[in-house]
Amino acid sequence: MPNQAKKYIGVKAADTLRAAVENQGKWVYYLTMEGIDSGLSTQFAKDAMQELGEYYAEHEYSECNCVEKFVNQLMNRSMEMGQEAIVENKSDAGFDLKIGYCPMLNMWEQLTEDGEKIRDLCDVACSMFKGLAAKKGMNVEKQSAIAKGDDHCVFCFRKDDSV
């Protein structure tokens, strides 16, 4: 899989933020797997992450009432440095979030070689974007994912005109 950090190599802030997100990934892994081992499907974990996204929408993003403000809030140093994320195709209608490196995936690859399990975990973790976007009147679509063998993860955030 092409999940390799390419930027900010040896930069303390990037390394530290990546380690913090890797640790989140470890918690996502064991909390999800414990549920599955106890007979649940991954839906409980997706619901959990979606609700967390909704919480962020109502608190961290409460003032973000346009695409510009939303993007400014989203693109913190953890995103920019830790995940090598950039924003493309930004307009009043939405934007694309392109992620070059995923610390969570790096952790999951240390914990399992099961590609299907990793793709499920990726869907679980990304459910947070779904909750975040929905509460801010947007849809989000995962167009590509490093966990599926793509070079980047690309999330297309678009305003939901039906809202």
Add this chain to the structure above:
Amino acid sequence: MLKNIQLVNDTLSKEVRFENEKRGMIYYQMVKHAVQAGLDKEKYSRAAVNKIGRDNSRSFGVYDNLPDFVYSFMNEGLISQFRPELMSMDDCKARVDFHYCPMLGGLYNMTQDAQELELLCDCAMETDRGLTSALGLEFELGKTIANGHDTCELCFKWKGDNNA
């Protein structure tokens, strides 16, 4: 009111605290939804988090004395996030107090129910129970911030027959 006050406020420490609080909120939401799906809260939480702690032992070494473990435990990341204080240490026993807990900070964003916080905090400490059991040490949790105290008291004990 919890006495969970963060005093290390350089930019990077705040950014990492944000991520660690998020980890606490992920934990809260996962437990909440696992329970809604029919699992027992405490059994599920303790089992999952203990495995995290055991896995964390991969990043520790092999120790033939307690102080070496304690100095590894009190690494730079822990210092900036938990403000640990080494209260006492000899060859058999060491006590480390945490003055702040970002996980609890995250949990507190999700609920202010004291009983819930106390249980989830104790289950979260399975990381330390899992870590120490994997390394062949004993662990005791004393007072906690979630219980309304000033610090969380972590006590590590060296096992006499420890050859880990």
